[in-house]
Amino acid sequence: MTTDAAPPAxxxxxxxxxxxxxxxxLPLAVQTVLFGSFRHRWMPRLRRRYGDVVKLxxxxxxxxxxxxxxxxxxxxxxxSAAIFHAGEGNVILKPAMGAHSVLLTDEDVHLRARKxxxxxxxxxxxxxxxxxxxxxxxxxxxxxxxxxxxxxxTRMQAVTLEIILRVVFGVAEGPRLDELRTLLRRIVDVGPVxxxxxxxxxxxxxGPWRRYALTQRxxxxxxxxxxxxxxxxxxxxxxxxxxxxxxxAPGDGDGLTDAELRDQLITLLLAxxxxxxxxxxxxxHELARDPRLLAAATRAAxxxxxxxxxxxxxxxxxxxxxxxxxxxxxxxxxxxxxxRIPAGHTVMPSIALVHGDAAHHADPQAFRPERxxxxxxxxxxxxxxxxxxxxxxxxxxxxxEATIVLRAVLSRHHIAPDRPAxxxxxxxxxxxxxxxxxxxxxxxxxxxxx
Numbered sequence: 001m002t003t004d005a006a007p008p009a010x011x012x013x014x015x016x017x018x019x020x021x022x023x024x025x026l027p028l029a030v031q032t033v034l035f036g037s038f039r040h041r042w043m044p045r046l047r048r049r050y051g052d053v054v055k056l057x058x059x060x061x062x063x064x065x066x067x068x069x070x071x072x073x074x075x076x077x078x079x080s081a082a083i084f085h086a087g088e089g090n091v092i093l094k095p096a097m098g099a100h101s102v103l104l105t106d107e108d109v110h111l112r113a114r115k116x117x118x119x120x121x122x123x124x125x126x127x128x129x130x131x132x133x134x135x136x137x138x139x140x141x142x143x144x145x146x147x148x149x150x151x152x153x154t155r156m157q158a159v160t161l162e163i164i165l166r167v168v169f170g171v172a173e174g175p176r177l178d179e180l181r182t183l184l185r186r187i188v189d190v191g192p193v194x195x196x197x198x199x200x201x202x203x204x205x206x207g208p209w210r211r212y213a214l215t216q217r218x219x220x221x222x223x224x225x226x227x228x229x230x231x232x233x234x235x236x237x238x239x240x241x242x243x244x245x246x247x248x249a250p251g252d253g254d255g256l257t258d259a260e261l262r263d264q265l266i267t268l269l270l271a272x273x274x275x276x277x278x279x280x281x282x283x284x285h286e287l288a289r290d291p292r293l294l295a296a297a298t299r300a301a302x303x304x305x306x307x308x309x310x311x312x313x314x315x316x317x318x319x320x321x322x323x324x325x326x327x328x329x330x331x332x333x334x335x336x337x338x339x340r341i342p343a344g345h346t347v348m349p350s351i352a353l354v355h356g357d358a359a360h361h362a363d364p365q366a367f368r369p370e371r372x373x374x375x376x377x378x379x380x381x382x383x384x385x386x387x388x389x390x391x392x393x394x395x396x397x398x399x400x401e402a403t404i405v406l407r408a409v410l411s412r413h414h415i416a417p418d419r420p421a422x423x424x425x426x427x428x429x430x431x432x433x434x435x436x437x438x439x440x441x442x443x444x445x446x447x448x449x450x
Contacts, residue, residue: 010075011335012083021065021339023055032059037427039324040352047353053337060092060199064346065336066325066353070360072336073349074380076328077388081107083334086390089327089346092430095198096187096216096270098263102393103271113264114393116249116256120167120242121393126400128240129167133401136162137408144409144442149418151437153281156405157185160273160280163401168268169226170241180222186215188274190429223262242268268394275322276398278431279384280405281438283316285423286367288415288440293369301410306403309410311372313402317384318377319367322431324352326386354381413442 011017024031024046034042035058043066046054052069067073076084087106090097094104102113119125140159144150161184165172172181190212197209204213227243230236236244243265246256256264287294293312300308325348332343341347356364360381361371371377385392392398409415418439425432 008075009069009071009336010079012079012332015333015335015340017335017338017340019339021053021055021337021341022050023057024050028057028059028062031057039427040425040432043324043350043353044356051337053339061089061327061329061346063342063344064327064348065341067336067347067349068353068357069337070354070380073354073383073387075336076347076349077383077386077390079388081110081389083331084328084347085331086110086326086328086386088329089348091329092198097267098259100260100263101267102264103267104263110390113260116246117242117264117268117393119249120245121397123396125240126396129397130400130404132166133163133404134408136166137405140405141408141412144413146444147441149439149441151281152284152415152440153278153434153437156277156280156284157188157273159405160277160401161185161269164269164272166241167272167397168242168265170239170244176222176225180219180226183215183219183222184269186212187219188270188429194429219266220262223265224258227258227261227265271392272394272397274429274431276401278322278433279313279316279320279398280402281434282320283312283402283406284409284415284440285417285434285438286316286319287312287410288417289420289422290367293367294410294415297369297406298410298414301407304407306407307373308369309403309406310399311369312406313399314372314376314382315367315369318355318361318371318382319365320425320432321351321355321384322433323384324432325350326383326390349383349387351383354383357381409442412445414445415440415442417441 026034035056046066047068052067052072054066056064056066058064067076085106087104087110090103093101097103099105100113102110102117105113136159140155140162144155161181162172165177165181169177171177194208194212197203197212200209203209230243230247233239233244236248243261246261246264249255287297297309297312299305327346327348329346330341330343334341336347354360358364361377376382380387385395385398418441423434423436423438426435
């Protein structure tokens with residue numbers, strides 16, 4: 001007796017379905033606001049009402065489909081890069097990152113950019129960054145005000161920005177980089193309404209959108225000046241920073257243009273610090289509210305147990321995904337869950353919905369680093385860095401950095417919340433951050449490491 005094979009989770013050939021996915025019928029503007037500002041609440045409600053495949057209308061993409069079923073998501077991540085375009089799916093970032101960014105390109109162009117950047121984030125490079133990250137994290141922890149409430153998110157942004165500046169440029173001193181440091185903080189400190197100006201040149205003539213556009217132009221001026229100065233340096237071959245690596249990397253013709261370099265640099269500077277900073281802030285927020293877990297993490301910091309500290313960082317990224325979904329724009333019609341999704345639509349595997357699903361993570365609303373020990377969650381159920389061939393190049397660097405920063409902080413301070421109530425997430429740019437900045441109170445421990 002024979003049985004028919006189960007249909008594939010996603011069909012990219014012989015698509016027969018005709019019905020579109022269900023979804024809300026609210027106007028595009030309303031859906032854009034709900035998604036931009038309240039997606040952490042709205043997306044779970046949509047899943048409960050419509051199921052695992054939900055169609056939305058969101059500016060600027062307009063037609064997007066949220067995916068929450070793990071098999072569908074795995075099929076998308078494992079699908080052809082010629083069909084599932086991640087670069088086009090990230091079009092919202094194009095005004096900030098640039099058309100050449102490794103996040104915004106697809107197929108051969110993307111592979112070229114990824115190949116150039118990979119040496120800066122392979123295993124050997126990560127080992128070389130360890131002392132730098134440790135030094136900067138230690139300096140940061142020593143500056144914390146004792147007994148006074150402060151935003152841990154702000155402090156984590158400061159240290160991760162300092163680290164990525166050193167990784168990208170090799171140095172972080174001088175008036176040009178001092179100005180760049182200040183302007184980059186303004187670049188990331190935008191809300192969902194500010195994002196509208198990224199894709200509307202008319203809005204850029206007015207108010208906050210005009211100020212943002214001027215800030216961005218000034219950042220570009222500084223980056224181009226840094227590129228020009230570095231091109232003229234006589235010791236490029238000896239330098240190990242990312243900019244020098246890119247300038248000396250073997251490539252086609254005359255190598256990367258200034259515009260290509262600018263786009264890769266701004267991508268690393270923005271994406272390379274903001275997400276890790278937010279994950280660290282959420283980790284400190286959770287540890288400060290749980291004496292048992294704080295004691296375990298403090299003991300791990302004292303004993304050099306990086307495995308446990310990395311589990312803390314991973315659990316922070318699970319419970320509080322900084323980016324709630326990833327996107328792939330379709331180059332041809334596909335079928336998912338019996339629904340037809342036409343070419344030009346964008347599918348969005350939902351990180352937040354999978355991370356918060358009890359079918360994949362027991363007691364999903366609890367902060368439990370132990371779930372990442374002894375093998376961790378099932379494969380594919382934790383993907384804060386995306387998946388497939390487009391998995392974030394800096395994933396290893398982010399976890400290394402988070403582990404070292406947690407060790408530096410917890411070996412020097414006892415932390416507590418500034419108030420009992422936990423903080424809620426709020427939307428900022430494309431990320432979800434602690435609404436009050438993950439405010440804590442730090443008390444120096446009696447035995448201070450040198």
